[in-house]
Amino acid sequence: MTRLIVAGTGLIGHRHLAHIDAHPALTLAGIIDPDPNRRTHDSAPGFADIDAVDVPCDGLVIATPTETHAPLAIAAMERGWDVLVEKPLAETRDAAQRIIDAAERTGRKVLVGHHRRHHPRVEALQKLIAEGELGQPVGASLMWYMRKPDEYFDIGWRAGMNGAPVKQNLIHDVDMLCWLFGDVDEVVGIGGNPVRGAARTEHGGAVLRFASGVIVSIAFADTTPTPWGFEAGTGESPAIPHTKQDSLRIACTGGAVEFPSLTVWSGAASWNEAPQARQLDVSEAVPLVRQLEHFADVIAGRASPRVSARDGLRALDVTLKIEAATLPKGVSI
Numbered sequence: 001m002t003r004l005i006v007a008g009t010g011l012i013g014h015r016h017l018a019h020i021d022a023h024p025a026l027t028l029a030g031i032i033d034p035d036p037n038r039r040t041h042d043s044a045p046g047f048a049d050i051d052a053v054d055v056p057c058d059g060l061v062i063a064t065p066t067e068t069h070a071p072l073a074i075a076a077m078e079r080g081w082d083v084l085v086e087k088p089l090a091e092t093r094d095a096a097q098r099i100i101d102a103a104e105r106t107g108r109k110v111l112v113g114h115h116r117r118h119h120p121r122v123e124a125l126q127k128l129i130a131e132g133e134l135g136q137p138v139g140a141s142l143m144w145y146m147r148k149p150d151e152y153f154d155i156g157w158r159a160g161m162n163g164a165p166v167k168q169n170l171i172h173d174v175d176m177l178c179w180l181f182g183d184v185d186e187v188v189g190i191g192g193n194p195v196r197g198a199a200r201t202e203h204g205g206a207v208l209r210f211a212s213g214v215i216v217s218i219a220f221a222d223t224t225p226t227p228w229g230f231e232a233g234t235g236e237s238p239a240i241p242h243t244k245q246d247s248l249r250i251a252c253t254g255g256a257v258e259f260p261s262l263t264v265w266s267g268a269a270s271w272n273e274a275p276q277a278r279q280l281d282v283s284e285a286v287p288l289v290r291q292l293e294h295f296a297d298v299i300a301g302r303a304s305p306r307v308s309a310r311d312g313l314r315a316l317d318v319t320l321k322i323e324a325a326t327l328p329k330g331v332s333i
């Protein structure tokens with residue numbers, strides 16, 4: 001049994017908690033949350049902060065507001081625990097680097113919660129691109145057009161830039177794109193806030209150039225209830241209805257692929273030939289559960305983190321560049 005403590009039982013933390021509770025190989029050793037109503041549990045003890053924890057633990061799942069990730073992760077590693085840190089790894093590059101330094105100093109392991117890399121459809125996409133069956137990737141087009149309910153922004157830390165869809169949502173897409181295409185060497189963008197008018201980016205477009213030469217355009221908004229976005233297309237979140245619509249198209253020299261349907265187009269040597277479509281067959285699984293199982297493997301030394309702290313810093317770095325490039329007029333970070 002792997003003994004896990006969950007810090008923060010809000011929107012994402014309570015999902016981690018429920019998955020740990022239901023898993024036969026994981027034990028919920030405790031809950032840390034300053035809100036007394038959010039740390040009550042039938043069998044696990046609750047603690048107001050990490051210093052109060054007096055039970056044995058193998059790993060800490062950090063699902064707290066982003067600015068608390070670095071202090072909690074560092075304190076946990078200094079106590080000898082490995083950490084699964086929700087995305088973004090930290091609020092700033094410096095804070096992310098402090099987590100990396102603490103991991104090196106303490107010899108503990110950091111897994112970053114870019115759980116999409118544990119989604120079977122993302123795994124299949126990554127394998128398809130990496131194996132080169134479609135030739136060299138040239139470009140891609142990604143959409144994330146969702147509408148968050150207005151109450152989402154009532155929670156203080158989400159009201160400003162930390163609640164914008166860039167650091168909250170696109171960071172997942174950025175990590176996935178980096179897993180597919182490698183490092184990003186240039187970012188341009190444009191953004192605005194004409195619907196809610198709050199001091200954060202609400203929609204925009206960004207173009208990323210990868211060192212490998214791939215150029216990806218990203219269009220995003222959190223003010224429009226379309227069927228196009230990772231969560232809606234994959235049905236990955238229980239709170240977001242499953243539309244099964246594609247939101248990512250990747251063009252390669254030997255064909256193309258649409259995601260998440262995993263419709264693969266190939267067989268045409270030029271525009272004078274009709275490409276043929278087929279669909280990859282993938283079995284479904286819950287990525288957050290697979291991520292927890294992977295965390296248990298990392299703790300036990302059976303695996304290296306699939307999303308390392310350096311991967312987390314890379315995704316954060318690109319995301320902060322998108323954030324800077326898409327700031328609405330009059331809004332500062």
Ligand SMILES: NC(=O)c1ccc[n+]([C@@H]2O[C@H](COP(=O)([O-])OP(=O)(O)OC[C@H]3O[C@@H](n4cnc5c(N)ncnc54)[C@H](O)[C@@H]3O)[C@@H](O)[C@H]2O)c1
Pocket residue numbers: 007008009010011012013032033034035038049063064065066068086087088113115155168
């Ligand atoms: N992987 C994903 O898909 C996903 C989804 C949502 C949020 N997140 C990330 O998870 C983090 C939390 O987001 P959320 O929307 O669940 O937040 P939330 O505001 O809904 O919940 C945060 C919880 O943390 C508690 N908390 C605050 N400070 C704490 C501390 N120092 N120690 C312990 N608990 C503390 C709060 O009382 C609250 O219960 C953010 O970094 C966010 O970016 C990831």
